[in-house]
Amino acid sequence: MTVDLEGLGRRIGGSKGELLDELKELLRMRSVSAREGDEEGFRGCAEWVRAKLEKTGAEARLMETEGHPVVYAEIGGGDRTLLSYGHYDVQPPEPLELWESDPFEPTVRDGSIFARGVADDKGDVMARIQALRIYQEEIGPLPFKLKFFIEGEEEVGSPNLAPFVRANRELLSADACLWEGSMKDEAGRPMVFCGTKGMAYVELRAKGASHDLHSMYGGIAPNPAWRLVQALRTIKDENGEIAVDGFMDLVEPPSEKDLEALGRIPFDDAALRASWGVDRLDRNLTGEAALREYLLKPTANIAGIHSGYAGPGSKTIVPSEAFVKMDFRLVKGQSPGPVVALIRDHLKRRGFDDVEVVDLHGVEAAKTPVDSPIVQTAIEAWEGVGAEAVVYPTVGGSGPTSLIATELGIPTIMTGAVANSGSRIHAPNESARLDDYFEAIEYFAGFFNRFGR
Amino acid sequence: MTVDLEGLGRRIGGSKGELLDELKELLRMRSVSAREGDEEGFRGCAEWVRAKLEKTGAEARLMETEGHPVVYAEIGGGDRTLLSYGHYDVQPPEPLELWESDPFEPTVRDGSIFARGVADDKGDVMARIQALRIYQEEIGPLPFKLKFFIEGEEEVGSPNLAPFVRANRELLSADACLWEGSMKDEAGRPMVFCGTKGMAYVELRAKGASHDLHSMYGGIAPNPAWRLVQALRTIKDENGEIAVDGFMDLVEPPSEKDLEALGRIPFDDAALRASWGVDRLDRNLTGEAALREYLLKPTANIAGIHSGYAGPGSKTIVPSEAFVKMDFRLVKGQSPGPVVALIRDHLKRRGFDDVEVVDLHGVEAAKTPVDSPIVQTAIEAWEGVGAEAVVYPTVGGSGPTSLIATELGIPTIMTGAVANSGSRIHAPNESARLDDYFEAIEYFAGFFNRFGR
Numbered sequence: 001m002t003v004d005l006e007g008l009g010r011r012i013g014g015s016k017g018e019l020l021d022e023l024k025e026l027l028r029m030r031s032v033s034a035r036e037g038d039e040e041g042f043r044g045c046a047e048w049v050r051a052k053l054e055k056t057g058a059e060a061r062l063m064e065t066e067g068h069p070v071v072y073a074e075i076g077g078g079d080r081t082l083l084s085y086g087h088y089d090v091q092p093p094e095p096l097e098l099w100e101s102d103p104f105e106p107t108v109r110d111g112s113i114f115a116r117g118v119a120d121d122k123g124d125v126m127a128r129i130q131a132l133r134i135y136q137e138e139i140g141p142l143p144f145k146l147k148f149f150i151e152g153e154e155e156v157g158s159p160n161l162a163p164f165v166r167a168n169r170e171l172l173s174a175d176a177c178l179w180e181g182s183m184k185d186e187a188g189r190p191m192v193f194c195g196t197k198g199m200a201y202v203e204l205r206a207k208g209a210s211h212d213l214h215s216m217y218g219g220i221a222p223n224p225a226w227r228l229v230q231a232l233r234t235i236k237d238e239n240g241e242i243a244v245d246g247f248m249d250l251v252e253p254p255s256e257k258d259l260e261a262l263g264r265i266p267f268d269d270a271a272l273r274a275s276w277g278v279d280r281l282d283r284n285l286t287g288e289a290a291l292r293e294y295l296l297k298p299t300a301n302i303a304g305i306h307s308g309y310a311g312p313g314s315k316t317i318v319p320s321e322a323f324v325k326m327d328f329r330l331v332k333g334q335s336p337g338p339v340v341a342l343i344r345d346h347l348k349r350r351g352f353d354d355v356e357v358v359d360l361h362g363v364e365a366a367k368t369p370v371d372s373p374i375v376q377t378a379i380e381a382w383e384g385v386g387a388e389a390v391v392y393p394t395v396g397g398s399g400p401t402s403l404i405a406t407e408l409g410i411p412t413i414m415t416g417a418v419a420n421s422g423s424r425i426h427a428p429n430e431s432a433r434l435d436d437y438f439e440a441i442e443y444f445a446g447f448f449n450r451f452g453r
Numbered sequence: 454m455t456v457d458l459e460g461l462g463r464r465i466g467g468s469k470g471e472l473l474d475e476l477k478e479l480l481r482m483r484s485v486s487a488r489e490g491d492e493e494g495f496r497g498c499a500e501w502v503r504a505k506l507e508k509t510g511a512e513a514r515l516m517e518t519e520g521h522p523v524v525y526a527e528i529g530g531g532d533r534t535l536l537s538y539g540h541y542d543v544q545p546p547e548p549l550e551l552w553e554s555d556p557f558e559p560t561v562r563d564g565s566i567f568a569r570g571v572a573d574d575k576g577d578v579m580a581r582i583q584a585l586r587i588y589q590e591e592i593g594p595l596p597f598k599l600k601f602f603i604e605g606e607e608e609v610g611s612p613n614l615a616p617f618v619r620a621n622r623e624l625l626s627a628d629a630c631l632w633e634g635s636m637k638d639e640a641g642r643p644m645v646f647c648g649t650k651g652m653a654y655v656e657l658r659a660k661g662a663s664h665d666l667h668s669m670y671g672g673i674a675p676n677p678a679w680r681l682v683q684a685l686r687t688i689k690d691e692n693g694e695i696a697v698d699g700f701m702d703l704v705e706p707p708s709e710k711d712l713e714a715l716g717r718i719p720f721d722d723a724a725l726r727a728s729w730g731v732d733r734l735d736r737n738l739t740g741e742a743a744l745r746e747y748l749l750k751p752t753a754n755i756a757g758i759h760s761g762y763a764g765p766g767s768k769t770i771v772p773s774e775a776f777v778k779m780d781f782r783l784v785k786g787q788s789p790g791p792v793v794a795l796i797r798d799h800l801k802r803r804g805f806d807d808v809e810v811v812d813l814h815g816v817e818a819a820k821t822p823v824d825s826p827i828v829q830t831a832i833e834a835w836e837g838v839g840a841e842a843v844v845y846p847t848v849g850g851s852g853p854t855s856l857i858a859t860e861l862g863i864p865t866i867m868t869g870a871v872a873n874s875g876s877r878i879h880a881p882n883e884s885a886r887l888d889d890y891f892e893a894i895e896y897f898a899g900f901f902n903r904f905g906r
Binding site: 197199201208209210213214215216217218219220221222223225226229230232233236238240272276277278280281282285290293294297298299300301302303304305306307308309310313314315316317318319322324325327329360361395396397398 | 663670676678689691725734743747752759763766770775778780782813850851
């Protein structure tokens with residue numbers, strides 16, 4: 001089918017006011033999932049999105065969960081299916097006094113639109129719906145099946161997502177998935193993310209005497225803080241390398257393609273150090289070695305360690321208990337359950353039977369090969385709007401992506417860039433550039449066109 | 454001079470009511486040094502003690518400090534001088550609801566007297582004054598010079614003691630010093646303490662980024678909690694032995710006499726473990742090895758370690774700062790200043806230039822040889838009242854004893870036992886056994902008699 005992609009661009013260029021007004025309407029809705037009590041308003045937002053989808057010709061409905069409803073819609077037909085994930089809920093706007101304009105009254109300044117949720121993720125949700133509508137009006141019926149899956153609890157950790165996905169495996173089945181939008185980097189290059197790290201979050205706990213003791217007993221009383229330090233020294237070696245028995249053995253080495261993609265990622269460790277106010281990165285890492293560590297290797301991070309006296313000056317006690325909270329970011333080959341078992345075995349083997357390992361939270365890693373067709377489609381769609389995308393084999397963070405990518409086995413990427421590196425996601429004065437917004441509509445329409453070929 | 458020691462006992466036995474009434478009068482005074490505002494009442498207590506000393510014939514006066522006044526008195530003459538240290542202030546009585554009788558209305562129950570300060574240290578102060586009076590009445594003038602030095606700020610850490618001692622070196626000079634009273638152990642044996650450990654209290658601080666980071670950067674961001682763990686692993690080795698360069702080399706080995714004394718100390722590590730609710734002591738120490746560690750060896754104790762997230766569940770951050778508070782208990786040969794310098798050098802030598810070592814507090818160790826004449830006098834004085842004393846070469850704790858013992862070079866011991874192991878010092882229902890109180894008067898009178906020979 002020959003399609004007039006330039007016509008798409010002209011059409012969007014001629015409808016900016018109307019497209020923006022529709023976005024603003026969504027941005028005015030206070031769908032703050034962290035706030036309880038406005039069930040009706042929340043359902044109104046879900047219903048508004050559902051109706052917008054229905055207007056495109058999709059079969060659209062609200063699906064109930066234990067929390068806020070999911071908006072689900074299907075449209076089009078053919079051999080191939082694309083799943084689109086997004087969320088209509090937003091972060092709380094506080095602290096309000098730091099906003100230059102009302103977070104729920106979208107305001108345009110200097111070519112950008114300011115409002116809570118515009119960059120995460122309402123702009124992205126709206127751009128995809130508008131892209132679908134314009135695609136159909138300008139080009140014709142979708143030559144593939146497109147499924148929209150828009151949840152209302154992403155900003156509170158998607159507590160009902162796993163049961164929803166597991167209960168609706170058939171409904172959500174697809175050849176590929178567009179996760180919520182990505183963004184543009186500092187230099188304005190769109191980023192395409194092909195994976196997220198997994199996570200095993202554990203708490204190690206040690207106990208000493210039944211109560212804090214006078215530290216005159218420091219030479220003979222069991223000290224749980226020292227006990228944890230002794231346990232931690234076996235978890236990383238003196239060079240800071242992870243030393244949990246068998247942990248690194250699980251890591252599937254990155255593919256040649258991953259490494260090639262990594263080599264193309266612009267990474268400025270000096271700028272990163274400056275933004276953090278530090279002289280050096282961990283283990284004095286620099287350049288590509290740092291980037292590789294950041295994106296492709298697992299971590300053993302101490303998120304918190306606490307024991308004994310925390311006040312000013314000197315108090316002389318042997319603390320009665322100690323704990324350390326650790327997140328292990330996992331890469332392909334590592335799963336949270338087996339990793340926690342490795343940690344337990346590792347400590348037990350070294351005599352730390354007394355250190356309790358509490359399994360607090362686990363997320364699977366998600367990885368879509370950088371040479372998957374869906375990644376190629378994303379790159380070409382960016383070329384279609386005159387941009388060169390930077391492909392990230394994985395990002396350092398974790399997320400529920402794995403429910404789709406790993407559990408359902410659907411190649412999943414993050415692409416589309418309403419947001420940019422200065423969008424202040426989750427912060428006051430969240431914004432998106434108008435040019436990026438309109439480009440995103442064109443991008444998604446072009447993406448649909450390429451996916452359907 | 455032949456003296457009638459049995460006469461002393463008879464005299465005390467015949468004056469119990471009067472002696473007790475005098476003690477009660479002192480116990481009724483609310484000299485709580487941690488409480489501000491009652492300057493007049495406080496001075497009243499000091500003046501009461503001064504007047505009691507004057508009545509014995511001593512030249513007694515109040516000496517001003519930046520805080521509460523010191524009661525100072527001198528009596529007697531001859532070649533030798535004994536300094537007696539004590540304090541007239543007490544701990545706060547709270548929580549009041551746990552007292553079975555008014556903490557400031559001394560009450561006798563089951564052969565014990567209950568009141569705040571009776572065991573620490575007013576009973577001891579009063580017993581020494583009464584012993585002096587009775588000695589003079591029954592035996593005659595003191596054949597040596599006795600100096601009383603009774604402060605009013607011991608329970609708030611003696612903040613003005615060091616300047617007072619340093620400004621009055623001549624005044625306080627003596628051949629030996631009786632520090633405030635000791636106590637009886639679980640089996641009723643009087644304990645004689647010949648030393649206290651010193652202390653170097655430091656805080657190690659590490660910094661990471663200028664703000665907490667998302668833990669997706671866990672593989673490359675400097676983590677100050679890990680940094681401290683890496684520093685701490687050099688401070689103790691994997692077996693829990695102190696590994697600070699040069700630290701153990703400073704330790705002067707205990708004398709043969711110290712070890713002999715140690716061998717005579719009854720020590721029940723099973724009872725200690727039971728009271729702490731633990732299965733084993735640090736490094737699985739037991740018996741005499743544990744006792745030796747407790748009394749004669751230095752420590753490197755973690756009193757507190759804190760960094761990052763402390764709340765429930767999982768928060769994924771790389772903390773921006775971390776600190777650990779450590780008290781190093783020191784033994785003879787080790788001084789706090791040089792020890793802090795050793796710790797700094799040790800860390801610097803291993804590349805931890807970024808870990809700040811803050812010197813919070815230092816106390817010198819104090820050690821009087823167990824075969825000093827003053828110890829022998831204490832033992833014989835106990836034999837004089839039919840008791841066998843247990844001599845401790847050192848105790849695990851630290852204190853200002855070193856001002857007298859180390860700075861002024863005066864052999865200093867703690868002896869006399871108004872208190873016992875169940876006296877609940879610093880706690881509600883503080884008490885002393887009446888028999889122990891009257892015995893203490895007889896003990897001190899006998900001690901004076903022996904010291905004067």
